[in-house]
Amino acid sequence: MSMSQKEMVEELRVQWKKLWKERVDDKIRAEGVATADYCDLFIEKGTIIHATRNFKALNFKEILDQYQIENSERYIPPTPHEGGWTRFIKTNVTNQRSRKLNHAEFFLYEKKPEKQQLKKGGRGWLHK
Numbered sequence: 085m086s087m088s089q090k091e092m093v094e095e096l097r098v099q100w101k102k103l104w105k106e107r108v109d110d111k112i113r114a115e116g117v118a119t120a121d122y123c124d125l126f127i128e129k130g131t132i133i134h135a136t137r138n139f140k141a142l143n144f145k146e147i148l149d150q151y152q153i154e155n156s157e158r159y160i161p162p163t164p165h166e167g168g169w170t171r172f173i174k175t176n177v178t179n180q181r182s183r184k185l186n187h188a189e190f191f192l193y194e195k196k197p198e199k200q201q202l203k204k205g206g207r208g209w210l211h212k
Contacts (some may be wrong), residue, residue, distance in 0.1 A: 089153055089154065092151060092153065093148065093153060093159050095124065096124055096125065096144075096147060096148070096151070097144075097159070099122050099124055099125055100125060100144055100147075102122075103118060103122055103125060103127065103133065104133075106119045106120065107119060107133055107134065113135075114135065114136040114137075115132050115134065115135045115136075116132070116133050116134030116135070117130060117131070117132055117133065118130065118131045118132075118133050125147055126147065126150070127142070144160055145157070145160050148160075
Protein backbone atom coordinates (compact mmCIF):
# COMPACT_ATOMS: atom_id res chain seq x y z
CA MET A 85 0.00 0.00 0.00
CA SER A 86 1.40 3.36 -0.94
CA MET A 87 1.80 6.28 1.42
CA SER A 88 -0.75 8.31 -0.50
CA GLN A 89 -3.45 5.77 0.28
CA LYS A 90 -2.51 5.75 3.96
CA GLU A 91 -2.64 9.52 4.05
CA MET A 92 -5.99 9.47 2.23
CA VAL A 93 -7.44 7.03 4.77
CA GLU A 94 -6.18 9.15 7.66
CA GLU A 95 -7.76 12.29 6.17
CA LEU A 96 -11.04 10.46 5.65
CA ARG A 97 -10.93 9.12 9.19
CA VAL A 98 -10.39 12.62 10.59
CA GLN A 99 -13.36 13.93 8.63
CA TRP A 100 -15.43 10.91 9.67
CA LYS A 101 -14.77 11.60 13.36
CA LYS A 102 -15.46 15.30 12.87
CA LEU A 103 -18.77 14.47 11.17
CA TRP A 104 -19.95 12.43 14.15
CA LYS A 105 -18.72 14.94 16.75
CA GLU A 106 -20.34 17.96 15.11
CA ARG A 107 -23.70 16.44 14.20
CA VAL A 108 -26.91 18.03 15.43
CA ASP A 109 -29.26 15.68 17.28
CA ASP A 110 -32.90 16.39 16.50
CA LYS A 111 -34.66 14.96 19.53
CA ILE A 112 -38.16 15.43 18.12
CA ARG A 113 -37.50 13.36 15.00
CA ALA A 114 -34.84 11.17 16.66
CA GLU A 115 -32.27 11.92 13.96
CA GLY A 116 -28.68 13.04 13.72
CA VAL A 117 -28.05 15.65 11.02
CA ALA A 118 -24.75 16.72 9.42
CA THR A 119 -23.88 20.35 10.19
CA ALA A 120 -21.49 20.97 7.28
CA ASP A 121 -20.53 19.69 3.85
CA TYR A 122 -18.09 16.79 3.84
CA CYS A 123 -17.23 16.47 0.18
CA ASP A 124 -14.65 13.75 0.71
CA LEU A 125 -17.23 11.63 2.52
CA PHE A 126 -19.95 12.41 -0.08
CA ILE A 127 -22.17 13.98 2.59
CA GLU A 128 -23.91 17.33 2.23
CA LYS A 129 -25.07 19.70 4.93
CA GLY A 130 -28.44 18.61 6.32
CA THR A 131 -27.99 14.95 5.42
CA ILE A 132 -29.44 12.58 8.01
CA ILE A 133 -26.53 10.54 9.31
CA HIS A 134 -28.28 8.73 12.15
CA ALA A 135 -31.94 7.84 12.61
CA THR A 136 -34.08 5.30 14.38
CA ARG A 137 -36.45 4.29 11.56
CA ASN A 138 -36.30 3.68 7.81
CA PHE A 139 -32.69 4.65 7.44
CA LYS A 140 -29.62 3.21 5.73
CA ALA A 141 -26.70 3.78 8.08
CA LEU A 142 -23.51 5.39 6.86
CA ASN A 143 -20.63 3.00 6.41
CA PHE A 144 -16.96 4.03 6.45
CA LYS A 145 -16.02 0.89 4.50
CA GLU A 146 -18.28 1.88 1.62
CA ILE A 147 -16.59 5.29 1.45
CA LEU A 148 -13.17 3.62 1.32
CA ASP A 149 -14.43 1.31 -1.42
CA GLN A 150 -15.59 4.31 -3.47
CA TYR A 151 -12.04 5.64 -3.31
CA GLN A 152 -10.81 2.17 -4.39
CA ILE A 153 -8.54 1.71 -1.40
CA GLU A 154 -6.95 -1.72 -1.18
CA ASN A 155 -7.67 -3.84 1.90
CA SER A 156 -10.22 -1.41 3.30
CA GLU A 157 -11.14 -3.94 6.04
CA ARG A 158 -7.71 -3.38 7.52
CA TYR A 159 -8.59 0.18 8.56
CA ILE A 160 -11.94 -0.61 10.12
CA PRO A 161 -12.09 -2.23 13.58
CA PRO A 162 -14.40 -5.24 13.85
CA THR A 163 -17.77 -4.94 15.53
CA PRO A 164 -17.94 -5.97 19.19
CA HIS A 165 -20.00 -9.03 18.18
CA GLU A 166 -17.25 -10.27 15.87
CA GLY A 167 -14.63 -9.42 18.42
CA GLY A 168 -11.44 -7.45 18.64
CA TRP A 169 -8.35 -7.53 20.79
CA THR A 170 -10.35 -7.62 24.01
CA ARG A 171 -12.43 -10.56 22.89
CA PHE A 172 -9.34 -12.39 21.66
CA ILE A 173 -7.67 -11.94 25.04
CA LYS A 174 -10.75 -13.09 26.92
CA THR A 175 -11.20 -16.22 24.84
CA ASN A 176 -7.64 -17.30 24.10
CA VAL A 177 -5.21 -15.77 26.58
CA THR A 178 -7.13 -15.73 29.83
CA ASN A 179 -8.17 -19.12 31.10
CA GLN A 180 -11.78 -18.71 32.15
CA ARG A 181 -11.91 -21.92 34.15
CA SER A 182 -9.01 -21.05 36.43
CA ARG A 183 -10.49 -17.62 37.12
CA LYS A 184 -13.80 -19.17 38.15
CA LEU A 185 -12.08 -21.67 40.44
CA ASN A 186 -10.08 -18.94 42.13
CA HIS A 187 -13.27 -16.96 42.67
CA ALA A 188 -15.04 -19.99 44.16
CA GLU A 189 -12.08 -20.80 46.42
CA PHE A 190 -12.14 -17.25 47.75
CA PHE A 191 -15.65 -17.76 49.11
CA LEU A 192 -14.95 -21.32 50.22
CA TYR A 193 -12.13 -20.33 52.56
CA GLU A 194 -13.57 -17.02 53.67
CA LYS A 195 -13.53 -16.69 57.46
CA LYS A 196 -16.95 -16.55 58.99
CA PRO A 197 -17.49 -14.08 61.82
CA GLU A 198 -17.54 -15.60 65.30
CA LYS A 199 -20.88 -15.65 67.03
CA GLN A 200 -21.34 -13.12 69.79
CA GLN A 201 -22.31 -14.05 73.30
CA LEU A 202 -26.09 -14.14 73.65
CA LYS A 203 -27.83 -11.73 76.01
CA LYS A 204 -29.34 -13.20 79.16
CA GLY A 205 -27.76 -16.57 78.44
CA GLY A 206 -29.79 -17.11 75.26
CA ARG A 207 -33.14 -17.19 77.07
CA GLY A 208 -34.65 -14.43 74.93
CA TRP A 209 -36.20 -11.12 75.83
CA LEU A 210 -39.27 -12.47 77.61
CA HIS A 211 -37.27 -14.02 80.44
CA LYS A 212 -35.72 -11.91 83.20
